[in-house]
Amino acid sequence: MGVAAKKTISPEEEPVNFGVLDHMLGYKLRRAQLTFFNSFSAACSDLGISPGLFGVLVVVKENPGLTQTAVAKALANDRSAMVGAVDKLEQMKLIERRPSKKDRRSYALFMTRYGLEFIEKLTQRVREQEEQLYKLLKPGEKETLLSILDRFD
Amino acid sequence: MGVAAKKTISPEEEPVNFGVLDHMLGYKLRRAQLTFFNSFSAACSDLGISPGLFGVLVVVKENPGLTQTAVAKALANDRSAMVGAVDKLEQMKLIERRPSKKDRRSYALFMTRYGLEFIEKLTQRVREQEEQLYKLLKPGEKETLLSILDRFD
DNA sequence: CGACATCTGTTGTCGAACAAAACAATTTGT
DNA sequence: ACAAATTGTTTTGTTCGACAACAGATGTCG
Numbered sequence: 076m077g078v079a080a081k082k083t084i085s086p087e088e089e090p091v092n093f094g095v096l097d098h099m100l101g102y103k104l105r106r107a108q109l110t111f112f113n114s115f116s117a118a119c120s121d122l123g124i125s126p127g128l129f130g131v132l133v134v135v136k137e138n139p140g141l142t143q144t145a146v147a148k149a150l151a152n153d154r155s156a157m158v159g160a161v162d163k164l165e166q167m168k169l170i171e172r173r174p175s176k177k178d179r180r181s182y183a184l185f186m187t188r189y190g191l192e193f194i195e196k197l198t199q200r201v202r203e204q205e206e207q208l209y210k211l212l213k214p215g216e217k218e219t220l221l222s223i224l225d226r227f228d
Numbered sequence: 229m230g231v232a233a234k235k236t237i238s239p240e241e242e243p244v245n246f247g248v249l250d251h252m253l254g255y256k257l258r259r260a261q262l263t264f265f266n267s268f269s270a271a272c273s274d275l276g277i278s279p280g281l282f283g284v285l286v287v288v289k290e291n292p293g294l295t296q297t298a299v300a301k302a303l304a305n306d307r308s309a310m311v312g313a314v315d316k317l318e319q320m321k322l323i324e325r326r327p328s329k330k331d332r333r334s335y336a337l338f339m340t341r342y343g344l345e346f347i348e349k350l351t352q353r354v355r356e357q358e359e360q361l362y363k364l365l366k367p368g369e370k371e372t373l374l375s376i377l378d379r380f381d
Numbered sequence: 382c383g384a385c386a387t388c389t390g391t392t393g394t395c396g397a398a399c400a401a402a403a404c405a406a407t408t409t410g411t
Numbered sequence: 412a413c414a415a416a417t418t419g420t421t422t423t424g425t426t427c428g429a430c431a432a433c434a435g436a437t438g439t440c441g
Contacts, residue, residue, distance in 0.1 A: 091302045092290035095351055096283060099358060100373060101264035105279070107380040108261045109304060111254035126258070127397085130249060137245035144419060149244045151262060153399055158421060180406045180419045198248055205252060211379040220253060220376060226364045227260040280428090297389065309428055311391060333389040333436050 111208065118204040123167065124197060127152070131160050132186075132194050135170050140183040142175070151228075169193055264361065271357040276320065277350060280305070284313050285347050288323050288337045295334040304381075322346055 096102045115126050124132075130150050135141060141149075143157045161184065164170045169190035172182040186194070209217055249255045268279050277285075283303050288294060294302075296310045314337065317323045322343035325335040339347070362370055 089291070091287065091294075091298070093302070094286045094290040095355075096286050098374070099354070100361070100370065100377075101261070101268060101279060101358065102283065103374055103377040104257060104261040104264055106304065107377045108254070108257040110380045111257055115254060125397090126254060130255065133247045133249050134244065137247040138242070141244075142419070145244070149246070151259065154419080155400080155421075155423095156398060159397080175419095178407070178419080182420085201252070202248075205254065208253070208380065212376065216376055217253065219372070221251070221256055223365065223369055223373060224253075224256040224260045227263045227361065228256075278427095295389075306429060307390070308392080308430080312427090331389080331437070335390080 111205075114204055114208060115201065118200055119197065122197065123163075128160055128164060129197070129201065131157075131164065132169065132190070132197070135184045136186050136191070136194055139185050142181045142183065144181075146184065164190075264358075267357055267361060268354065271353055272350065275350065276316075280309075281313055281317060282350070282354065284310075284317065285322065285339075285343070285350070289339050289344070289347055292338050293336040295328070295336065297334075299337065317343075 112126060115129075119125075119129070127150075131146060134146050134149055138145075138149075143161060144154050146152075147154045147157045161170065161172065161182075165172060168187055171185045171187055173185060175181045175183045212220075265279060268282075272278075272282070280303075284299060287299050287302055291298075291302075296314060297307050299305075300307045300310045314323065314325065314335075318325060321340055324338045324340055326338060328334045328336045365373075
């Protein structure tokens with residue numbers, strides 16, 4: 076061994092062989108999604124907004140009056156998970172549960188005025204966060220990626 | 229109303245506007261990953277193998293003697309999550325915990341003989357499952373996707 | 382050698398995701 | 412009109428992953 080051998084500090088990190096995982100789309104998707112999830116959390120956790128909650132906000136904003144289950148179905152979430160999400164967002168004064176006039180079982184979800192300006196700033200922050208990750212892409216690759224991923228839903 | 233009017237069966241499903249989500253890579257990645265996750269589960273849940281456990285099996289097979297934390301770090305998992313995974317895989321007689329000879333704190337993980345033939349069949353089944361999803365891609369798109377996603381880890 | 386920091390595996394706790402069932406209101410069938 | 416089936420929401424229980432804290436073992440450095 077060399078002069079400064081026996082490097083106990085040595086991160087003798089053998090590179091780790093990933094085998095078939097290197098060619099599996101499912102695994103790579105999970106890793107990439109984790110990166111985006113962490114980036115989102117770092118940017119928005121101080122506001123108490125997770126990626127899932129952001130999705131609910133956007134869908135409610137774009138489709139006022141939707142029921143909880145309709146939102147859940149649109150986002151491919153579970154209905155029972157929606158109650159906690161709506162509870163939290165209502166507690167933050169961002170959205171409102173109004174009794175539906177046509178069906179007294181269901182609630183119609185609406186954005187509050189405060190929620191509208193809140194999501195405006197939030198969306199901008201999310202956009203800036205994603206822009207940073209988009210720097211890893213060459214021009215056109217984002218659109219390519221989106222068009223391909225759309226086929227898997 | 230007309231004769232057969234009042235189509236109560238009518239799924240008056242207004243198409244739902246997704247707003248900015250349609251252009252957000254994070255959201256699309258989550259949806260795509262969910263599809264792959266469900267496909268994997270449908271193919272392998274009867275064997276008691278989840279996508280996460282499959283990753284552990286592959287890494288241990290390709291890198292015999294690795295410690296638990298090394299495997300966790302390679303797969304971007306938490307160390308604490310590894311104990312349950314290794315417990316389960318060891319209970320299935322697929323891998324083995326052997327005390328490390330150099331470091332009495334850590335275990336060295338190895339594949340059992342049965343585990344080796346098990347993962348062989350398992351890998352083939354996973355491959356067939358993914359092949360079905362790859363039918364949605366044009367030739368070359370899979371490689372494009374993999375090379376792009378690799379930049380996000 | 383001996384104080385001190387670091388690392389490994391583990392446990393416990395918390396919160397999110399999912400399934401099944403309960404409950405309330407509506408719709409359907411006769 | 413009235414019983415049965417359906418739908419919207421909530422509750423409950425379970426599972427899973429992330430995070431903090433811990434004891435035992437190892438390494439560092441005076």
